[in-house]
Amino acid sequence: MLNIALPKGRLGEKVYAMFEKAGYECPSIKENNRKLIFENEEKGVRYFWVKPSDVAIYVERGAADIGVAGKDILCEYEPDIYELLDLNMGKCRMCVAGKKDFYDDTDRTLKVATKFVNIASKYYASLSRDIDIIKLNGSIEIAPILGLSDVIVDIVETGTTLKENDLAVLETIMPISARLIANKVSFKFKTEEIERIAESLGTQVKNND
Ligand code: PRP
Numbered sequence: 679m680l681n682i683a684l685p686k687g688r689l690g691e692k693v694y695a696m697f698e699k700a701g702y703e704c705p706s707i708k709e710n711n712r713k714l715i716f717e718n719e720e721k722g723v724r725y726f727w728v729k730p731s732d733v734a735i736y737v738e739r740g741a742a743d744i745g746v747a748g749k750d751i752l753c754e755y756e757p758d759i760y761e762l763l764d765l766n767m768g769k770c771r772m773c774v775a776g777k778k779d780f781y782d783d784t785d786r787t788l789k790v791a792t793k794f795v796n797i798a799s800k801y802y803a804s805l806s807r808d809i810d811i812i813k814l815n816g817s818i819e820i821a822p823i824l825g826l827s828d829v830i831v832d833i834v835e836t837g838t839t840l841k842e843n844d845l846a847v848l849e850t851i852m853p854i855s856a857r858l859i860a861n862k863v864s865f866k867f868k869t870e871e872i873e874r875i876a877e878s879l880g881t882q883v884k885n886n887d
Contacts, residue, residue: 683745685730689768693746700878743864749854754796760860762876768856774849776829789828791821798831819843
């Protein structure tokens, strides 16, 4: 049985559709209920829905053999896993954002609010810029508006949240997309099964281009 961790939500549903197309369907997953684990014994797959930011933990610790996680999570937590494939979906950017007229006075320590402490720290270290990190867990956009921080480091997808809060992208740190990841031990012992799935998903990614 191959254990597959899917990110709960819209992205996860699209990802499941790709697995289904690859021949690993599990019809019970479409039932409208609150179940989190779905199995198709005949196909040898067990899917489970987890919080998107937790997929990498399940895979790193081997509770899942493979899973789909955003590049943002992989860069932030640096889990010890194999990254097998860029699924070219769930695309967005990691950005520095702030008030439109923000001016960076380099004589002062920059106050940065973010969920992505590691990504933000590395980015500013690469610029040799002193920062004071303020770790938040959501609604990051409020921080510069209320003066809690000078800027934020966060994900921008459509840009609507920034726009509706009178903020703007100041710098782009990196592009983000969903990745197929594998547990290292699982990959060693279930190489063929995992590679077969990765190959089939890869073909679909190419056809989507
Ligand atoms: C994410 C991110 C931004 C928003 C960007 O938040 O933190 O707030 O999406 O999307 P947009 O550019 O399309 O507007 P999420 O919905 O994950 O909620 P959060 O406030 O808990 O971070």
